[in-house]
Amino acid sequence: MLTRPWVMGVVNVTPDSFSDGGRYDSTERALTHARRLLDDGADLLDIGGESTRPGATRPLISDELGRVIPVIRELAAEGVLISVDTMRAEVAAAALEAGAQIVNDVSGGLADPEILDVVAGNDASYVAMHWRAHSERMHDHADYAPDGVVVGVRRELGQRLDAITAAGVPLDRVVLDPGLGFAKVAAHNWELLAGLADLAVLGRPLLIGASRKSFLGQLLAVDGTPRDVGEREFAHSALVALLAERGVACLRVHDARATCDALAVSAALAGVGAIRKADVPWQNSHQEVV
Numbered sequence: 001m002l003t004r005p006w007v008m009g010v011v012n013v014t015p016d017s018f019s020d021g022g023r024y025d026s027t028e029r030a031l032t033h034a035r036r037l038l039d040d041g042a043d044l045l046d047i048g049g050e051s052t053r054p055g056a057t058r059p060l061i062s063d064e065l066g067r068v069i070p071v072i073r074e075l076a077a078e079g080v081l082i083s084v085d086t087m088r089a090e091v092a093a094a095a096l097e098a099g100a101q102i103v104n105d106v107s108g109g110l111a112d113p114e115i116l117d118v119v120a121g122n123d124a125s126y127v128a129m130h131w132r133a134h135s136e137r138m139h140d141h142a143d144y145a146p147d148g149v150v151v152g153v154r155r156e157l158g159q160r161l162d163a164i165t166a167a168g169v170p171l172d173r174v175v176l177d178p179g180l181g182f183a184k185v186a187a188h189n190w191e192l193l194a195g196l197a198d199l200a201v202l203g204r205p206l207l208i209g210a211s212r213k214s215f216l217g218q219l220l221a222v223d224g225t226p227r228d229v230g231e232r233e234f235a236h237s238a239l240v241a242l243l244a245e246r247g248v249a250c251l252r253v254h255d256a257r258a259t260c261d262a263l264a265v266s267a268a269l270a271g272v273g274a275i276r277k278a279d280v281p282w283q284n285s286h287q288e289v290v
Contacts (some may be wrong), residue, residue: 003278004267005243006250007071007259008083009034010211013067014051014059027070034075041260044282046104046252047071047095048085052182056135064091073098080280083115083127089114100283104252106182107131108160109167116167125281126169128160129209130179139182149188150195153178158202173281175250177207186215193239196246205249205280206290211236214253245270249278 013030015022024030028065034045049067050059059067064086072082076099083102084095089112092103101124108128109116119126130153132141159174165171178199180189189210192199200204210216216235217226227235233255240251240262253259267275277283 003247004275005248005278006043006280006283007041007256007263008207008250008252009037009040009045010252010257011037011045011047011071012051012204012253013047013049013071022266027074030040030071031074037256038080040202040255040257042253042256043277044081044083044102045075046083046085047075047100048104049091050086052106054134054135054139058134061088061090064088065094069094069098072100076100083125085099085193087111087115089118090116092124093122096124102127104177105129106177106179108157109163110160113163113167115167116164119173120168123173125173125175126164127175127177128157128164129177130157130160130182132156132183138183142185142188144188147188149184149191150198153192154199154202155197160200161204171204174204175280176202176204177252178207180210181213181215186218189213189215194245196243196248200247205278206247207250207252208243208248210239210243210254211252211259233258241266247278249280 009289011024011030011034013025015025024033029277037045037168047068049064068084072095074083075082082100083104084092086092087105087107092115103124104127105115106129108131110131132138164174180191196206212229212232216232217229220227220235237258240259244263244266251259
């Protein structure tokens with residue numbers, strides 16, 4: 001049976017995001033963008049105050065808090081389902097208190113292990129991404145010999161699952177993300193996407209964040225020049241339609257309308273009308289799954 005992935009709209013409240021370069025780095029601009037994503041079909045929003053693009057430097061905790069908490073508080077008051085994109089326990093705690101229900105940690109608890117205690121103590125859902133190092137040095141860790149990237153990522157995500165449950169986070173509150181682009185070259189990303197069934201054996205829903213990433217730009221390169229970040233959506237939409245057929249539970253995207261259009265095409269081709277959304281930990285915390 002075909003299920004529809006949840007669409008997670010990205011709201012980067014940062015001055016240095018790779019995808020939108022500070023377009024939404026104020027509370028008001030971020031809120032306007034967030035509401036547009038919801039109008040375009042996003043099921044939930046991922047609010048982040050730290051860029052994780054290659055080479056990015058980390059903001060002060062106070063700066064990260066100042067970026068995301070006002071946005072989360074305002075949207076939560078409107079009844080929006082919210083994920084906070086952070087690696088820091090202090091930010092996660094403040095975000096959950098402000099109304100977020102999901103912690104999306106690109107480090108899977110490695111950057112700040114206390115974040116797992118925060119999640120466990122707040123009955124929150126947790127997205128754990130495959131991660132090896134911070135942005136300024138992650139490309140030094142893109143070696144998956146001798147077993148290959150799929151085996152390596154599966155093994156390391158399994159180790160994170162053990163640490164997460166040991167910290168008291170119930171397994172059924174966890175979603176896994178293979179971490180496209182993080183300590184991975186373009187070929188690694190394609191291998192992971194082709195090998196999702198091998199990651200599914202870990203028994204947890206999968207979240208994929210491919211939107212606007214550099215491996216799409218490299219795929220579409222002309223004379224060695226990658227396609228500009230703002231011109232990769234057609235390729236991403238094609239990927240979205242294929243991922244829907246492979247059981248992905250959630251898609252983290254910048255363009256909710258294009259993503260929802262691609263999902264509608266996938267459903268129509270499969271011969272189904274209204275389809276059930278994928279099973280994820282937060283599905284009953286905010287709205288009915290239809």
